[in-house]
Amino acid sequence: MNARGVLRLxxxxxxxxxxxxAMAAAPIVGDxxxxxxxxxxxxxxxxxxxxxxxxxxxxxxxxxTAVYLExxxxxxxxxxxxxxxxxxxxxxxxxxxxxxxxxxFAGLSPPSAAPNTAGDANAIxxxxxxxxxxxxSKQLQACGNCHGPEGRGEAFAAPxxxxxxxxxxxxxxxxxxxxxxxxxxxxxxxVVANRLDDADIAAVAAYFESVGxxx
Amino acid sequence: xxxxxxxxxxxIIGVGMVGSIIAxxxxxxxxxxxxxxxxxxxxxxxxxxxxxxxxxxxxxxxxALMQDNTRExxxxxxxxxxxALPIRRWESxxxxxxxxxxxxxxxxxxxxxxxxxxxxASHTRKRYGDKFLDxxxxxxxxxxxxxxxxxxxxxxxxxxxxxxxAGNLKGKIQPGGDPFESARSREYxxxxxxxxYSGAMFRKAANELGYHPYPQPSSNLSEPYTNPEGLKLNxxxxxxxxxxxxCEHYAKAVPQTFILPVLMKNPNFELxxxxxxxxxxxxxxxxxxxxxxxxxxAGREFExxxxxxxxxxxxxxxxxxxxxxxxxxxxxxxxxxxVVGRNYAYQTMSTVASFxxxxxxxxxxxxxxxxxxxxxxFAGENFDHSKLGFVGGSFIGAVNTNGRPINYHPVPPxxxxxxxxxxxxxxxxxxxxxxFSLHGSSMAQKQNYLDLDPxxxxxxxxxxxxxxxEFPKNDLKMAEYVTGxxxxxxxxxxxxxxxxTPRKGPYTVTQYQxxxxxxxxxxxxxxxxxxxxxYLQVWDVPNVFVIGASNFPQNASWNPTATIGxxxxxxxxALTNKYLKNPGRLxxx
Numbered sequence: 001m002n003a004r005g006v007l008r009l010x011x012x013x014x015x016x017x018x019x020x021x022a023m024a025a026a027p028i029v030g031d032x033x034x035x036x037x038x039x040x041x042x043x044x045x046x047x048x049x050x051x052x053x054x055x056x057x058x059x060x061x062x063x064x065t066a067v068y069l070e071x072x073x074x075x076x077x078x079x080x081x082x083x084x085x086x087x088x089x090x091x092x093x094x095x096x097x098x099x100x101x102x103x104x105f106a107g108l109s110p111p112s113a114a115p116n117t118a119g120d121a122n123a124i125x126x127x128x129x130x131x132x133x134x135x136x137s138k139q140l141q142a143c144g145n146c147h148g149p150e151g152r153g154e155a156f157a158a159p160x161x162x163x164x165x166x167x168x169x170x171x172x173x174x175x176x177x178x179x180x181x182x183x184x185x186x187x188x189x190x191v192v193a194n195r196l197d198d199a200d201i202a203a204v205a206a207y208f209e210s211v212g213x214x215x
Numbered sequence: 216x217x218x219x220x221x222x223x224x225x226x227i228i229g230v231g232m233v234g235s236i237i238a239x240x241x242x243x244x245x246x247x248x249x250x251x252x253x254x255x256x257x258x259x260x261x262x263x264x265x266x267x268x269x270x271x272x273x274x275x276x277x278x279a280l281m282q283d284n285t286r287e288x289x290x291x292x293x294x295x296x297x298x299a300l301p302i303r304r305w306e307s308x309x310x311x312x313x314x315x316x317x318x319x320x321x322x323x324x325x326x327x328x329x330x331x332x333x334x335x336a337s338h339t340r341k342r343y344g345d346k347f348l349d350x351x352x353x354x355x356x357x358x359x360x361x362x363x364x365x366x367x368x369x370x371x372x373x374x375x376x377x378x379x380x381a382g383n384l385k386g387k388i389q390p391g392g393d394p395f396e397s398a399r400s401r402e403y404x405x406x407x408x409x410x411x412y413s414g415a416m417f418r419k420a421a422n423e424l425g426y427h428p429y430p431q432p433s434s435n436l437s438e439p440y441t442n443p444e445g446l447k448l449n450x451x452x453x454x455x456x457x458x459x460x461x462c463e464h465y466a467k468a469v470p471q472t473f474i475l476p477v478l479m480k481n482p483n484f485e486l487x488x489x490x491x492x493x494x495x496x497x498x499x500x501x502x503x504x505x506x507x508x509x510x511x512x513a514g515r516e517f518e519x520x521x522x523x524x525x526x527x528x529x530x531x532x533x534x535x536x537x538x539x540x541x542x543x544x545x546x547x548x549x550x551x552x553x554v555v556g557r558n559y560a561y562q563t564m565s566t567v568a569s570f571x572x573x574x575x576x577x578x579x580x581x582x583x584x585x586x587x588x589x590x591x592x593f594a595g596e597n598f599d600h601s602k603l604g605f606v607g608g609s610f611i612g613a614v615n616t617n618g619r620p621i622n623y624h625p626v627p628p629x630x631x632x633x634x635x636x637x638x639x640x641x642x643x644x645x646x647x648x649x650x651f652s653l654h655g656s657s658m659a660q661k662q663n664y665l666d667l668d669p670x671x672x673x674x675x676x677x678x679x680x681x682x683x684x685e686f687p688k689n690d691l692k693m694a695e696y697v698t699g700x701x702x703x704x705x706x707x708x709x710x711x712x713x714x715x716t717p718r719k720g721p722y723t724v725t726q727y728q729x730x731x732x733x734x735x736x737x738x739x740x741x742x743x744x745x746x747x748x749x750y751l752q753v754w755d756v757p758n759v760f761v762i763g764a765s766n767f768p769q770n771a772s773w774n775p776t777a778t779i780g781x782x783x784x785x786x787x788x789a790l791t792n793k794y795l796k797n798p799g800r801l802x803x804x
Contacts, residue, residue, distance in 0.1 A: 186450025
């Protein structure tokens with residue numbers, strides 16, 4: 001984790017401490033070492049180092065922030081991110097185990113698992129425009145406002161997209177559209193997803209896949 | 216060589232918030248409307264997108280969205296006996312330029328004024344007697360009432376999607392809202408913003424002291440909203456880059472999000488940017504405007520004939536446009552005669568800083584422009600002034616708009632201004648300080664006014680506007696009083712040190728206070744004390760309307776935007792239902 005990330009994590013932890021002192025509950029702190037043991041259950045789909053499986057659309061987890069990963073596991077368990085495969089797995093973990101496994105994957109940085117094939121150049125070009133600039137005619141702001149330049153992520157608010165497979169990104173945007181996923185604050189992603197048609201979904205998916213994982 | 220353009224029904228000077236709304240309504244009603252904007256065209260995409268949108272040096276320090284004062288400045292002096300000099304760096308107030316106007320860089324604080332504000336002169340006489348006011352003050356009634364404006368406030372809030380909690384619905388006090396507000400006909404269009412931690416602390420302390428805290432009305436929205444124009448606004452992400460910046464998320468209500476996409480599609484409307492209006496042209500009788508003359512970005516001069524001229528640029532520029540055009544009689548502070556430039560007022564801003572121990576984590580950077588918690592117990596006429604010797608008041612609130620690294624660094628008095636001691640103090644206090652905003656009213660007084668500068672000219676050779684302004688004693692007394700109340704709240708919050716800074720004179724243009732410049736083309740019922748009648752129509756030239764904060768006879772305890780919006784719809788109502796059907800004076804002088 002970079003220095004800025006450490007600083008922000010410190011602030012969040014401090015913030016959580018303030019909030020929880022009123023609620024009289026101890027904050028959960030993830031333990032990456034314990035998480036490595038839990039993670040054996042994840043490896044078949046997400047790869048030994050959290051690199052994901054491109055062809056199957058199983059996302060890359062390595063290097064996402066622990067805050068993001070833990071929230072997703074909690075949301076799979078609660079149902080605000082509906083997924084028939086992940087829900088029982090997340091429910092099977094304790095809150096502490098979810099934090100642990102999130103800490104584990106957050107600390108990994110394996111090379112890309114992407115196949116060495118170029119996507120549709122026109123789709124990538126359109127996706128780059130949406131990613132960097134947006135589209136006024138659709139009242140769509142750029143993805144990079146929240147997901148960072150080239151989709152490298154904005155700790156801890158928004159996950160990285162760079163280096164995820166097009167298959168995964170497409171499926172997630174469709175989950176936002178259908179309402180299967182509704183774990184965003186203020187419907188931020190639902191609003192955006194509903195302004196993307198199929199061609200634009202394919203475009204942003206192809207673009208962020210083409211970027212590849214960023215440090 | 217002046218090129219004469221094809222005549223149009225309506226020409227609008229300044230396509231900001233007011234201009235966009237008026238143009239939309241008149242174009243929809245079938246009139247041909249030309250909008251002249253001196254600045255550039257700009258839209259959320261691509262102009263407001265990150266990472267450029269969050270460049271604090273460019274937008275906050277160097278004021279990239281503001282009027283270009285290398286071409287068009289304002290000169291300033293405190294008193295008539297002094298020589299005014301041009302303001303070369305905007306600091307005290309920040310007039311914007313470009314499509315969407317100053318609203319593009321606003322914080323979204325969206326208050327209504329109270330019923331008494333519109334009848335301040337008669338109300339003050341009735342409650343405190345004829346001799347209560349300092350004789351230098353020029354307080355007067357607006358010529359409209361809150362009841363006149365309520366439907367228009369409502370329409371404006373629903374256009375923007377303002378997030379808030381009603382405190383008085385049709386006369387019935389609502390828990391959680393502001394119990395002092397004048398009755399509103401319905402709830403805010405969207406729920407209040409999430410409360411900041413500093414706001415929660417403020418709320419608790421204010422409640423303990425018996426005050427009435429409520430969530431600040433915000434036009435950075437709390438949830439997705441579709442307005443009556445069919446336009447969609449998004450949820451604010453609390454990035455802390457509202458004021459002085461444009462919003463990249465379609466979450467801040469600005470013309471680009473709430474009206475321009477509809478206006479731009481109407482073939483009756485033509486937008487011309489980069490057009491610097493030089494003057495409103497009058498016929499030989501001087502009682503009828505024939506159109507305007509402007510210079511485009513290539514330096515070419517055009518005349519745009521029009522049946523109706525509406526000037527709705529920034530308040531200061533509205534005043535200047537009338538002075539440059541010879542519309543209305545200029546105010547003379549010696550004789551007290553004349554009206555244009557009279558009753559210039561501002562806002563009397565004070566602060567309270569509450570410094571906490573390091574275990575109190577404020578996280579000031581998680582912020583939105585109008586997500587504060589505040590009280591109106593000491594605003595306007597909500598408290599008895601009879602033994603206080605002043606009129607007016609201030610809202611007091613924990614209004615945490617940002618924690619931006621270059622300009623947000625609260626430190627206690629006695630901190631060195633630079634070096635290791637300063638750095639240590641910034642690090643010690645950045646995350647452990649709550650700043651209150653005390654947003655005080657501003658009374659017009661005889662000595663404060665706007666006129667044309669005799670020496671300095673703009674890039675087109677026209678005289679600059681000259682501002683002569685000093686804080687009235689009345690307002691400094693008010694600031695002292697309300698700051699004391701703010702300090703009590705800071706102490707009740709448990710701060711280890713509370714520092715109140717009441718506004719003091721002399722007024723300086725080198726320190727940021729607020730961009731709420733008001734008056735100069737004030738509205739009223741009497742042509743000898745107002746420039747425009749109650750419908751915002753110029754008394755002397757009935758086919759010229761002036762709309763903006765320049766219409767305020769004096770300024771109240773709250774931000775002016777919603778009142779400007781209400782006046783805009785009020786004027787539109789008069790234009791479409793009265794004036795345009797039968798052009799002429801709407802009120803006999």
